[in-house]
Amino acid sequence: MDDVPLVAMRRSLHALAEGVVSPLRVQATGNEIALQVRPEGFGTPDLPGGGWVGTAGTQLVRVGADGDAKAIAITSLRAAARFVGLDEAAAAALPDDTLEVHAGAALILADVWANGDEALRGLLDGASPADEPAPINLWPEHFDIATELGAGETRATYGISPGDDDHTEPYAYVAPWTAPAETGSATFWNAHGFTGAERPAEDADEILAFFRAARELLTAGGGG
Known part of the structure; x- marks a missing residue:
């Protein structure tokens, strides 16, 4: 794997962690920012009301309290924020530029x-x-x-x-x-x-x- 797509994918996922996934956990808990390893990626621990959000490869995943899972391709931070249910004002403040994603790098x-x-x-x-x-x-x-x-x-x-x-x-x-x-x-x-x-x-x-x-x-x- 070339360093260039690996670095680009890492930066895209890092932006999601800081800008979307961790803020979603803060929104649900009031103060908790830490995340955890999830299959094929990372995400929140189980949220107070059940379910979690995170990544799997080049997809963003939202799991409901009933265990129902939905996923979309990673595109922009703003789209990701709206998909996981981040507060609309916070979502609107995020960039809408398309993130660079590479499937092989995501698996690495x-x-x-x-x-x-x-x-x-x-x-x-x-x-x-x-x-x-x-x-x-x-x-x-x-x-x-x-x-x-x-x-x-x-x-x-x-x-x-x-x-x-x-x-x-x-x-x-x-x-x-x-x-x-x-x-x-x-x-x-x-x-x-x-x-x-x-x-x-x-x-x-x-x-x-x-x-x-x-x-x-x-x-x-x-x-x-």
Whole structure:
């Protein structure tokens, strides 16, 4: 997959997350912005009245309280907002420009989120309450899925990003809350654009092994 359609699809989905899907959850709950991984994409958790909205590939999906699902092709933010039921004033304020979509890129990003979600769940499996594990959320601002784990100087954010201004490809990352003693491209803590470690987001087992290696370093001596 060429980086160009991957980046374009990521930006289109990111715009939907920030401009439509998360605001729809805020409208339904009053304050909750976090999203979650859904089959072939992402969406809201189940809404207070039942149902959810989100994406599946290059489609926008609206599931009613009775489980009835409807879908339309992703076109513009304004059309998406009206389809999911966002307040009309908020929908009218959104751009009506057609978003760039690529089916292959959408599937790649969906796989990244699914593998990342599986790895994060594996990381949290059996975690001690003393480590204060945080829920796994897909955050609309940075468009990554992440959790937090650890106490004191061992606490870190563990996540998977579909890419950003510094990364054209998806990647897994660990961002310690206390900066490691040694950082840089030749160290474990090799992240570009932030303090932490990053690795390619490949399969769930490799992502989980990376998370566990970072966890071991942090608990052994604050980052190594």
